[in-house]
Amino acid sequence: MVVAAHCTPGDPVDARVVHASTAGMSRLKTMAVTSPKAWVTMTAPVRLEMLEALRLLGPCAIADIATMLDRPADALYRHMEKLVRLGAVRELEQRKVGRRLERTYDIVADHIHPGFRDGGSKAANQAYDHTVKVICKIAGRASRDAAESGQLKFSAEARTLAALVHHGWLTPAEFARARELLMELQALLGAGRRRPDARLYVIASMLLPVVRKRGARRARVGGATAAGQSTSAADASRDRASRPARRPRSGSTRRER
Helix, strand or coil: CCECCCCCCCCCCCHHHHHHHCCCCCCEEEEEECCHHHHHHHCCHHHHHHHHHHHHHCCEEHHHHHHHHCCCHHHCHHHHHHHHHHCCEEEEEEEEECCEEEEEEEECEEEEEECCCCCCCHHHHHHHHHHHHHHHHHHHHHHHHHHHCCCCCECCCCECCCCCCCCCCCCHHHHHHHHHHHHHHHHHHHHCCCCCCCCCCCCCCCCCCCCCCCCCCCCCCCCCCHHHHHHHHHHHHHHHHHCCCCCCCCCCCCCCC
């Protein structure tokens, strides 16, 4: 994945500065984007797919990206212009295709990640949330297309799908280890190249904290604590007390037995 929200930010570097300083140079290994607004603009679903296509294909024209993404080329030009202005993509030389010239492009760095100056701000958190939603949307599109073509298989003989949602408690050290495992998986996919016996896969990975908006901060699986039970009982009592008393229906009488 080109965009890695789980990367540890290095020195915060503005994307436009990096773009200006690397014109004519090979790709950087990593690049940090310091502006949440620029990050959100850069990681729109189509633009994020284009960045990933450039990472896989190398320097290429928009027609090549359109073929890989199965999208019309005409719809990608304005997105490419935006990526160039943001500094995530640089323009290269033109190449001759038949009687016409095509402009080629390449990404500035193999891995682009957020390096916001205030990583805990509201704007930063909104940018992170945007990224997670975009990743889910890209994975959803890939799943839909694979399902429509009958390519999702989940049998012991032939499996092409691995999906998981799992909750668990992690210490900071355990979280760091889990992140390392995700990075190893990313490296495995990144090292793969097109071969006769290989096919293209996508992985959408995320590891994020769970916040419960109601009830205790940490819910125990398998049973509530005594404190949790008393809290729930108190909440239920307050809810009943706050409800308005029911009025008897007009014309109705209670029968004496």
